[in-house]
Amino acid sequence: MLWIIIVLLNLLIETSVSLTVVVPPDPIVAHVGSTVTLPCWISPPENAGALEIRWYRQDQFSNPVLLYNHGKIQDIQEESYRNRSSLALRSDQSGGLKDGDVSLRLEKLTFQDEGPFHCYVSGEHSYGSEEVVLKIMALGSTPVLSPESLDDGRVNISCRSSGWYPEPSVSWMSDEGRVLRPGGTSHTRGADEMISVHSWTAVSLSDAQLVSCSVSLRTGELKESSIHIQAICSGSSSPWNALSISLIVLICVLGLIGLILYKYRGKLKGHEEETLADLENRGENTSDHAGTSMSCIVVGDTNIEELRKHAVEITIDRERLHPDLRVSDNCKILRDGSEYKPTGEGFPYELCAYGAQRFTSGRHYWEVELKQANTPPKNFWIIGVVKHGNFTTRDSSALTASAGFWFLCSDGPRGFYTNTDPPVKLSLTPRPERLGVLLDYDHGELSFYNVTERKHLLTISSRFSGSLVPLFNPGAGDQSSIKILDLPKPVEPAEPSQPLLSNTAAVESAVELVY
């Protein structure tokens, strides 16, 4: 007993002459993949050049992260820290090793690096040790918002984002800064430890015009996206309320009367035969009213004319074309060559063509036609943008936003999806016949519109860098080709406005009614 006490007393005396090692009281927070310095120093300052400096993880004293001894870094090291640990300065003012700074620098951080690191410094007669806690975090992707109409007239907005660590929180906000209650939020952890989050909220159009979803870490770092609700046009499953139904009936009746009057007038003039073209032309004219009110009476429609103020001329770059693609002389029409032999199952992602124009700022709008006369709308296509200089491959997993690709893909029976992570799947009925693309470089948004239906389909939010070029892929085996349209030059405010775009769906149904 006495002997033990003597030993303990001896130890106490030893520690009283020990080195004092100092570390910051709070955990050090760093992003996965980044480089961090874990500060540790001797106080009062003392030259550490002749001391032993050992950084190690829990219970791994003899298998250290880094060992400095006899004036140099030793070769004994835990394998996973090889080539990515070193001694570093804790600040610019630090005098380094000779002033007792023994901080550890770690590169290429992984989730396994989370937790305590022991900073152990030992001299001939004394030693000191302290613990620095490292917290790893990952800032995920910009959320992707996708709207869906509900039967009760509200819109269910989903917010998805991935690549977070630790678990982020999600908040919804209206344009007036009012907090919206989420209907549900769920987190899923991937095999790589990264966390994906999905949240949804149901809003009515009177609640908010602009809804934003913000995903944030406790550090305050966040990613946010917003969506304009009045720009969502409900499709075939639209929540028609009594008012809109009666309006449709009214429009149909008016259309019928118009058509009968027209036919009657035709008879009076002695034109017995009415060509289909006549019918179509006339239909387009009257449909200006029917089209705008009918397609979007509930949620308000997309102002295509507004978008066209940002119209740019796009042509296909002949120099950077997949060899199995065919392009017209004016560089506007693109299709797959008959000699193309698919190399496997699934979408032919490699069949890409690029626009000759590059964008590094501002807003740019273009339209493509996905259906030509007497052919069904295309089943297979990719429309989007790509960072200049990047080429597509057959491997769809390489076509990510972080690799500089942003697009919407129509993959026949497999439906429509984005290349975001996670992909957003859409059901678009009817199939778009004319697609509008708005690139808002500065706000990091790529939006898609169904031009014929005057409908906003989806906005991909991201952060763009470098120069972006339009991306086109016509798939393989479709009858129709991709045709880049020549849009009317943006009109001056003084001039009369361009004719409104017609809603062909409405026209067709009116024509059917008459037959």
Ligand SMILES: *[C@@H]1O[C@H](CO)[C@@H](O)[C@H](O)[C@H]1NC(C)=O
């Ligand atoms: C460390 O770098 C050396 C030379 O650069 C290399 O041969 C070795 O494979 C690397 N070790 C690890 C674990 O990356």
Ligand SMILES: *[C@@H]1O[C@H](CO)[C@@H](O)[C@H](O)[C@H]1NC(C)=O
């Ligand atoms: C809204 O959509 C999400 C899926 O994105 C779904 O889980 C949720 O049940 C939907 N809410 C309603 C009210 O339909």
